[in-house]
Structure formats: structure tokens, C-alpha cells
Amino acid sequence: MDRRNFTKSLIGLGAAGVGTVMSAGMANAAQTKETAMELTPLLGGSIVDVPGIKLGHHTLSTRPTGCSVLLCEEGATAGVDVRGSAPGTRETDLLDPINMVDRVHAIMLSGGSAYGLDAASGVMRYLEENKIGFKIGNGVVPIVPAAILMDLGVGDFSIRPDAEAGYQACLAANATESAEGNIGAGAGATVGKMFGPNFSMKGGLGTASYKVPGTEVVVGAIVAVNAVGDVYDPRTNQIIAGARNEDGNGFRDTVGAIMNGRNVVKAVGANTTIGAIATNVPFNKAQLKKIAEMAHDGFARSINPIHTMSDGDTIFAVSTGKLEGVEGNVTAIGTIAAFVMAQAIARAIMAAESLTEYNLPAWRDYVAKASN
Numbered sequence: 001m002d003r004r005n006f007t008k009s010l011i012g013l014g015a016a017g018v019g020t021v022m023s024a025g026m027a028n029a030a031q032t033k034e035t036a037m038e039l040t041p042l043l044g045g046s047i048v049d050v051p052g053i054k055l056g057h058h059t060l061s062t063r064p065t066g067c068s069v070l071l072c073e074e075g076a077t078a079g080v081d082v083r084g085s086a087p088g089t090r091e092t093d094l095l096d097p098i099n100m101v102d103r104v105h106a107i108m109l110s111g112g113s114a115y116g117l118d119a120a121s122g123v124m125r126y127l128e129e130n131k132i133g134f135k136i137g138n139g140v141v142p143i144v145p146a147a148i149l150m151d152l153g154v155g156d157f158s159i160r161p162d163a164e165a166g167y168q169a170c171l172a173a174n175a176t177e178s179a180e181g182n183i184g185a186g187a188g189a190t191v192g193k194m195f196g197p198n199f200s201m202k203g204g205l206g207t208a209s210y211k212v213p214g215t216e217v218v219v220g221a222i223v224a225v226n227a228v229g230d231v232y233d234p235r236t237n238q239i240i241a242g243a244r245n246e247d248g249n250g251f252r253d254t255v256g257a258i259m260n261g262r263n264v265v266k267a268v269g270a271n272t273t274i275g276a277i278a279t280n281v282p283f284n285k286a287q288l289k290k291i292a293e294m295a296h297d298g299f300a301r302s303i304n305p306i307h308t309m310s311d312g313d314t315i316f317a318v319s320t321g322k323l324e325g326v327e328g329n330v331t332a333i334g335t336i337a338a339f340v341m342a343q344a345i346a347r348a349i350m351a352a353e354s355l356t357e358y359n360l361p362a363w364r365d366y367v368a369k370a371s372n
């Protein structure tokens with residue numbers, strides 16, 4: 001495919017179906033039960049639809065927490081954008097376009113707050129055993145950027161993903177479609193925490209992908225949703241998970257409460273939404289940083305408030321470069337990335353399961369059943 005046709009294909013996304021989904025969402029702000037049945041389905045697929053990506057999870061059964069790993073065993077170019085003010089990350093400085101190393105071998109997303117960064121050490125062990133990494137002498141140094149979310153308030157604080165958890169996630173990694181919801185980094189995720197934990201809901205892990213019609217271009221997203229704010233369906237702009245009403249019927253509308261001067265409970269940092277975008281289109285680190293920046297628009301479309309002082313919101317962008325000979329349009333891919341990310345967030349919420357022992361209802365029990 002030549003560059004002109006590639007660009008035309010991206011510009012024509014609206015005619016290919018994505019525009020239909022977006023316009024449907026904007027037209028249904030006042031959704032009823034009947035119109036809900038007519039909504040265009042959320043995107044399907046998974047980030048592993050991007051050639052060169054494997055996905056693995058390890059969930060700790062003794063507490064709802066875990067980690068998720070994207071393996072790029074042949075190496076991939078990567079960028080990152082951190083928007084929240086309470087981040088927990090590893091190797092993000094290395095992804096600065098002015099710095100030397102330009103290939104990563106995995107991306108780790110983990111629960112457990114700062115303790116969970118240890119999971120990346122297990123990923124390094126797995127990659128070293130398989131001789132995958134930055135070549136130095138007779139050995140390798142695997143490059144594994146990572147980000148964590150804070151889920152220590154759910155269950156036993158002392159149980160966190162460690163190096164062994166990261167190693168097990170690598171052993172489980174494959175290129176087949178993944179489970180979602182209460183798995184890996186999303187196992188202990190919660191949302192809607194501005195009014196305190198007694199009114200929050202279950203978050204989770206979601207993934208989605210989009211293949212541009214008439215091309216071999218694939219853009220995938222994965223996200224662990226653990227936000228302070230409420231989560232909105234990007235098709236309807238309606239809250240699907242967030243701070244619950246005191247009577248357990250409906251939502252408080254966190255942003256509305258703030259705008260009306262409500263003295264909400266101060267958040268304590270038990271938050272953060274983390275994720276990654278992947279594509280097979282070749283890009284350099286600077287271009288991928290921009291794509292990661294644009295993907296944060298997907299966060300903003302589906303979570304409000306977002307990028308707060310108590311969130312560490314972080315998005316990685318990865319290119320496997322498998323689509324050789326194509327010059328990608330950064331703006332177009334960034335636009336797709338934001339759309340796919342918003343869809344993955346909604347999928348995370350809709351796939352999550354309630355944790356009744358922690359008073360954390362999920363969308364499927366709190367909203368979906370009520371509308372039937």
C-alpha cells in the first residue's frame with residue numbers, strides 16, 4: 001500500500017463504522033431501556049490482534065490483585081505519557097526520545113501500588129532466560145517499563161504482586177484473546193472513590209482492537225481501570241460505574257457534585273488508570289509519545305474527573321513495526337488510539353464481577369440487572 005492510500009484509509013474511518021459508533025453515542029445522551037438495545041456494540045478484539053504482541057496475566061487468589069504483561073519478544077519501539085499526579089512507574093525516563101535505548105521487550109501493568117513494580121523483575125528473569133533483551137557482551141538486559149495502580153485498600157494489604165507474579169504472567173502469555181474484568185492488573189481495581197470506599201464500585205481490566213478497513217493497520221488497547229472518577233459509556237455519555245447514591249440506587253454524579261460545591265471526602269491516592277496502546281505501524285519514540293498523549297483523550301471521554309492529584313494515569317504506546325514499508329500518520333493513529341482506549345475502558349467495567357465481601361458491586365449487578 002502506498003502512503004497516499006494509507007492516509008486516505010485512515011481519514012475515511014467514519015465511513016467504515018467507527019464514526020457510526022461515535023455519532024450513536026452523542027445522539028443517545030438521554031438513553032432509555034429501548035434505545036439501549038439499539039446501541040452499536042462496543043469494539044471487540046484484543047491488543048494481541050497487533051502482530052508481535054503477547055498478553056499474559058497472573059491473578060493472586062488470596063487477595064484481589066495481580067499483574068498483566070505485554071510481551072514484545074522481537075523488540076518494539078515505545079513511548080509513554082503520564083498525566084496523573086500520583087504515578088508509580090519504572091523505566092519511563094528511558095522512553096524519552098532523547099535517550100539511547102529505543103527498544104522495549106515487555107510492558108508490565110500491575111496492582112499493589114509501588115510494591116507491584118517488583119513484578120517487572122520477574123518479567124526480566126523470564127526474558128533473560130529466553131535470551132531476549134538489549135545485547136551487552138555475552139548477555140542481555142531486558143527493557144521492561146512498568147506502571148502500577150493502587151489497590152491495597154481491597155483485602156489483605158500485605159499481599160502484592162511480586163517478581164514471581166510477573167514471571168508467571170510471562171509463562172501465561174500468548175497471542176489468543178484474553179479474559180477481561182477481574183483479572184491481572186484489574187483484579188482489585190475500583191472506581192468512583194470521591195465519596196469514600198463505601199460508595200465505590202468494581203473496576204477491572206479491558207482490551208479492544210480496531211483494524212482499519214482496506215489496510216493491514218491494527219491498533220489495540222489494554223487498560224486497568226482504577227479511577228477516582230466515574231466511568232461513562234463512550235456511546236451514550238452515561239455513567240456506568242462510579243460513586244453510588246447512599247440509597248444504593250443510581251449514581252451521585254461526582255462531577256455534578258463538585259460543580260455544585262459538594263464537600264466531598266478527600267481522596268487518599270487509592271487510584272490510577274494504567275494502560276497501553278499497540279500498533280503494527282512503524283513509529284519512532286517521539287511519534288509514539290504523541291500517540292500516547294492522544295490516547296489519554298480516551299481516558300477523558302470515559303472517566304470524569306480524570307488526571308487528578310490522586311491518580312497516576314499512565315499510557316504506554318508500542319509499535320511492533322510489523323507493517324513494513326508504511327509511513328504512518330501519527331494524528332490518525334492517535335485518533336484511533338483514543339477511540340479504542342475509550343472502548344476498552346467500557347469493556348473493563350462491563351466485564352468486571354462484583355466483590356460482595358468488600359461491598360463492591362459491578363456494573364452487571366448494579367446497572368445491567370436494574371435496567372432489565
